[in-house]
Amino acid sequence: MLDLKYLRDHLDEVERRLQQRGGELNLSGFRDLDQRRRALLQEAETLKAERNQVSALIGRTKDKSQVQGEIARMKEVSERIKGLDAELKSAEEALQALLMQIPNIPHEQVPVGQSENDNLEVRSWGAPPRFSFTPKAHWDLGEELGIIDFERAGKITGARFSLMRGAGARLERALINLMLDLHTQEHKYVEVLPPFMVNRDSMTGTGQLPKFESDLFHTDDVDFFLVPTAEVPVTNIHRDEILAAAQLPISYTAYTPCFRKEAGSHGRDVRGLIRQHQFNKVELVKFTRPEDSDAELQSLLGHAEKVLQILELPYRVVDLCSGDLGFSAARTFDIEVWLPGQQAYREISSCSNFRDFQARRAGIRFRREEGAKPEFVHTLNGSGLAVGRTLVAILENHQQEDGSVVVPGALRPYMGGLERIGKS
């Protein structure tokens, strides 16, 4: 959510910068709505001030017969207040609804562009492996090795689910542990294990609601949502809190499964583990002072990259252009891992600085010092990493001609010393 006062004073500038995102943008109603709200508010508050004064007078008067006229008059005033409050409420709701639909303003350094084709490659690491044979896609490798079973997952649940078995299941678990250990031990994040279902306020706080409800799984009998990313429960840890400056930056890492409807992606990535309704992810979340968030985004990005380096997986880092930015993000770097089966780089992590956009929605503030006015923190997060896609990358990049897969050295301690996954 944008700052109401900032929007009021810089409407043209905001409009211009939001247009860089592309898509439809309609701020035309803002000016009127805002003025209407303030006019109603002033009128109602003036009447309330009067009512408070007169009511106090009535309270002090022993003989109520002396103030019958005042009581009658206040009865009318109260009626008018009631009407004004109702109008005010609807104006505020309309204004709020409008504000909630406005995406974040892109960071000054974001490259201007229309689509993912305009994203900027920042750097790459490692070289795509050269095979003396035709590399297989992970769905073939996985099924031949007996470690991924899509067919039975379809029977148990449906499309876009998977069943991991044996070394596959172990590999998934090993990756989660390796990532959590790295981030907690080397990068000093605090591990948290949050609820996998959240309420409406939490979803609104991080920006999934109200605009993107159709992407979320929702429970029937109670108003809960399955988390689409750990970003939601973890960022909401400090919702409606005022933190002390000395606490910042706060760095959390969390493993959660993620649940997404993937509505509108029919026909894309229909095979394999790339796009599932349920997948595992280790997330990195930071709360920082405003002036530190740019640097913290770089360090967070580095922490996510480190996982791929340890696993010997080639990747590149991409600076998302204005047109490809997510709703809440001011700036995003994607990490794309090389997938030999697709002969393409595919997103495996998305690291974003939300600045105060989520903090304002979620009421996450801090005080620079005792007695200072509360300010909004900046929030950041990134995948460190998407576990399923990491598993895909390992299978495809480390596959051998005989169909086996070499386990990267760093992962072997987590695999009970297993060096190679072969047919069992």
Place this chain on the structure above:
RNA sequence: GGAGAGGUGGCCGAGUAGGUCGAAGGCGCUCGCCUGCUAAGCGAGUGUACGGGGUAAACCCGUACCGAGGGUUCGAAUCCCUCCCUCUCCGCCA
């Protein structure tokens, strides 16, 4: 799922025959004083949001907030309704 108790300011905790309560008192914290040091003591201060004014920083005025949302009333932390959460006991269960 059944029965009961309760949700007040950073914390503890008063406050129900509705009125002068943003809310006693204590703790904590900040500033000042005092005392070789420390502790104790003394004095003052100590919420947030929105709106208006302003040398737009300070500050001043107003409104709202005593779990959330409605209602009754000239007036509600106090009365009524709905919901949420916490605790205790029973049941059930990993």
